[in-house]
Amino acid sequence: MPGQVGAGDGTDSGAGASPGASASAASPDASAGTDRGAGAGAAASAPGIGLSRVAVRLPGRVESVDGILERAGSGLKERRIFAKLHGLRDSPTLAEDERLEDLLVQAGRAALDGRPAQLVLYGHTLLLMEPDLCGAFRDRLRERLGLPGVPFTGVSHINCTSVLRAVELARRFLNRPGADPAERVLVLGGDQGSRHEHARVVPGLTVAGDTVAAVLVQGPGAGRARYRYLGGALVRDARFHRNLRMSPAQATAFAEAVRVQVVHSVRGAARAAGLELEQLDWVMPHLSNRTMWRGFSNDAGFPWDRICLDLVAERGHNYGVDALMALEHADRTGRLSPGDRCALVAVGQGMYIQTLIVEVLEDS
Amino acid sequence: MDRAEILERLRSSLSEVLNREVPPLPEEARLFEDLTMDSTSVIELLMVLEDNIGLQVDPEELGPEVFNTVASLVDYVEAGLAKSAKV
Amino acid sequence: MNGGGPEYAATGRAGLSVEALSAATLPFENYLPLNAVRPDLAVLDRLELEHGIPPEHVLVLSPENEDAAGRPGVGALALAGLGAPPAAQPLFLVRSGPLRDSMVAALAQLVHESGWTGEDVGLTYLEELSGTAVFDMLEWAVPPETGATAVICDEPLFVDARVPGRFKAVGLRLRHGEGPLRVLGCGEGAPGVGPGRAEHRFSGRGPCDGWLKLHEALAAGSIRDGDWVLVHARGPLREGWLLVEAVDPASVLLGGDTGRLDAKT
Numbered sequence: 001m002p003g004q005v006g007a008g009d010g011t012d013s014g015a016g017a018s019p020g021a022s023a024s025a026a027s028p029d030a031s032a033g034t035d036r037g038a039g040a041g042a043a044a045s046a047p048g049i050g051l052s053r054v055a056v057r058l059p060g061r062v063e064s065v066d067g068i069l070e071r072a073g074s075g076l077k078e079r080r081i082f083a084k085l086h087g088l089r090d091s092p093t094l095a096e097d098e099r100l101e102d103l104l105v106q107a108g109r110a111a112l113d114g115r116p117a118q119l120v121l122y123g124h125t126l127l128l129m130e131p132d133l134c135g136a137f138r139d140r141l142r143e144r145l146g147l148p149g150v151p152f153t154g155v156s157h158i159n160c161t162s163v164l165r166a167v168e169l170a171r172r173f174l175n176r177p178g179a180d181p182a183e184r185v186l187v188l189g190g191d192q193g194s195r196h197e198h199a200r201v202v203p204g205l206t207v208a209g210d211t212v213a214a215v216l217v218q219g220p221g222a223g224r225a226r227y228r229y230l231g232g233a234l235v236r237d238a239r240f241h242r243n244l245r246m247s248p249a250q251a252t253a254f255a256e257a258v259r260v261q262v263v264h265s266v267r268g269a270a271r272a273a274g275l276e277l278e279q280l281d282w283v284m285p286h287l288s289n290r291t292m293w294r295g296f297s298n299d300a301g302f303p304w305d306r307i308c309l310d311l312v313a314e315r316g317h318n319y320g321v322d323a324l325m326a327l328e329h330a331d332r333t334g335r336l337s338p339g340d341r342c343a344l345v346a347v348g349q350g351m352y353i354q355t356l357i358v359e360v361l362e363d364s
Numbered sequence: 365m366d367r368a369e370i371l372e373r374l375r376s377s378l379s380e381v382l383n384r385e386v387p388p389l390p391e392e393a394r395l396f397e398d399l400t401m402d403s404t405s406v407i408e409l410l411m412v413l414e415d416n417i418g419l420q421v422d423p424e425e426l427g428p429e430v431f432n433t434v435a436s437l438v439d440y441v442e443a444g445l446a447k448s449a450k451v
Numbered sequence: 452m453n454g455g456g457p458e459y460a461a462t463g464r465a466g467l468s469v470e471a472l473s474a475a476t477l478p479f480e481n482y483l484p485l486n487a488v489r490p491d492l493a494v495l496d497r498l499e500l501e502h503g504i505p506p507e508h509v510l511v512l513s514p515e516n517e518d519a520a521g522r523p524g525v526g527a528l529a530l531a532g533l534g535a536p537p538a539a540q541p542l543f544l545v546r547s548g549p550l551r552d553s554m555v556a557a558l559a560q561l562v563h564e565s566g567w568t569g570e571d572v573g574l575t576y577l578e579e580l581s582g583t584a585v586f587d588m589l590e591w592a593v594p595p596e597t598g599a600t601a602v603i604c605d606e607p608l609f610v611d612a613r614v615p616g617r618f619k620a621v622g623l624r625l626r627h628g629e630g631p632l633r634v635l636g637c638g639e640g641a642p643g644v645g646p647g648r649a650e651h652r653f654s655g656r657g658p659c660d661g662w663l664k665l666h667e668a669l670a671a672g673s674i675r676d677g678d679w680v681l682v683h684a685r686g687p688l689r690e691g692w693l694l695v696e697a698v699d700p701a702s703v704l705l706g707g708d709t710g711r712l713d714a715k716t
Contacts (some may be wrong), residue, residue, distance in 0.1 A: 087423030135501030157573025159559035176591035241559035297428035350559030
């Protein structure tokens with residue numbers, strides 16, 4: 001069984017998520033194995049950490065999920081499942097002359113909106129051979145963002161939980177001893193899976209696209225925020241580290257583990273925010289497919305129409321930016337009200353499940 | 365196709381998916397808890413139903429309540445077949 | 452030399468200490484000449500500028516994923532060299548560049564095989580700065596109540612065929628406050644006058660090179676109490692430094708690949 005590795009509450013009084021308190025030995029293969037930890041939780045009270053509106057940048061092209069699967073050699077059965085059950089139709093794709101770096105700059109500048117940031121964290125899933133994304137990429141990016149010399153670190157190796165984890169790290173930075181309450185952290189997210197077909201398809205589960213998102217995480221004195229951080233939780237089950245090399249039996253066990261543990265993660269995050277799961281107003285989901293969230297709705301008893309799945313067909317999964325993308329969509333289309341508590345959920349192969357709870361604030 | 369026939373086709377499809385002979389299904393049986401199905405077998409069941417009885421699955425209309433019990437799944441199949449018949 | 456100079460008022464905010472240091476190296480493998488990989492994988496005109504290697508001498512890590520099941524990598528060896536922490540604490544894998552097997556979640560594998568119970572996260576894009584300027588982040592990211600472990604890996608995408616090399620990793624057990632190696636400061640760019648006065652300077656091109664030399668010097672007993680040590684990395688595009696005070700060098704717990712550091716890089 002996996003464990004809740006850490007839960008941060010919204011009081012932001014210290015170093016953030018605390019590690020698990022006890023351990024049990026990992027068992028072989030897919031039978032058991034735990035990272036059992038203690039959850040922490042306390043009611044949110046202080047003004048705390050805020051998030052700006054999310055900036056999303058879509059690449060210039062769209063490919064059909066079915067076409068991608070066909071090129072990847074997926075059988076007819078899998079293609080039917082993706083279309084009929086998972087509800088996946090299109091995947092945003094970089095155009096021939098488009099670069100991920102340009103989208104990151106656009107999204108980043110939109111999120112900054114002329115404001116400075118003291119730190120940049122770039123959450124990314126892929127760790128592939130990408131000459132455009134090594135070498136001087138980091139320095140070019142911060143120059144183009146108008147943040148020369150600002151500390152810039154990538155957050156990764158935790159697959160699609162990287163962007164929400166970057167938000168948690170940003171919170172830790174803003175709460176460090178001696179922090180200026182007016183400080184801000186720019187969190188960027190997005191990957192270019194379309195450049196590597198084998199990295200784009202997760203067999204049986206989803207196809208990933210090239211959408212980029214950015215959000216400013218800010219201290220209580222940094223001006224008006226759109227959302228307030230209330231709490232968060234992380235669940236990890238490293239039995240599934242073999243990822244794309246998992247056997248069919250392990251892949252089935254993985255799907256089941258995700259189904260069960262997403263509920264635990266959301267419940268843990270809600271409690272860290274001083275809430276029960278039933279008190280959440282929205283789930284902004286990891287958009288891998290509709291199937292996963294039918295299971296969540298059933299298991300958690302969470303209203304189906306309060307899981308924002310609007311984008312599954314036209315955008316699908318886009319690595320670590322799904323939940324932020326869903327939040328942006330829900331907000332822009334007027335579905336959110338001040339006071340709404342939203343669970344942002346990300347699932348990473350390996351396996352990691354990161355959930356943040358944010359509260360919608362009055363629109364400035 | 366009446367409800368009893370749908371129930372029987374569901375039973376035979378489930379036997380195909382689980383690769384074992386499944387006894388007659390009580391309508392109140394819960395798919396996950398009582399029939400020990402999992403996410404993968406539920407998906408496969410729907411695909412087999414599409415192939416075997418002409419059900420057309422629409423992901424936008426497939427809500428989580430469909431997978432609560434045998435009865436809820438039969439309700440969904442019944443409604444789906446009725447819709448196909450009208451088209 | 453004392454550590455209270457005014458130039459350290461701004462940079463000496465680091466409150467971390469290193470209490471254990473492990474080292475691991477493995478022979479290079481699976482590097483290919485550029486013409487053996489698809490042309491669109493290499494940006495030839497930037498290779499020399501950004502990686503300091505003339506294109507005709509570049510070897511690139513094979514893009515073919517290699518299943519290394521059962522064969523621990525340098526990161527795993529470095530982590531094992533530290534031993535288990537006294538209590539659950541975060542694990543930071545500081546590693547830039549592509550994975551040698553992108554089909555496996557390398558950090559989750561490290562967690563699973565070591566039985567790690569604290570949280571884990573990977574830090575990327577620091578390249579040469581992974582062993583030095585990363586402390587700017589570690590200072591606030593390491594929880595005061597538990598400390599943390601950092602594993603710094605150097606498995607470069609491009610290498611110079613003319614220069615023998617090895618995959619490298621170092622493991623660092625970190626805590627806030629006093630400790631055997633007290634971090635005085637770190638930075639991006641040239642070390643400057645203050646750090647430049649250190650009694651020992653361990654430099655290299657990669658993120659682990661300076662730490663491997665420090666590991667060797669500690670093992671040889673050549674660091675004296677109170678000495679300042681500069682760990683320095685300089686690549687074609689970036690330079691970073693970390694200044695530590697050897698408060699009690701004899702009590703630094705050393706682990707890992709001490710016997711094979713003669714395989715110079």
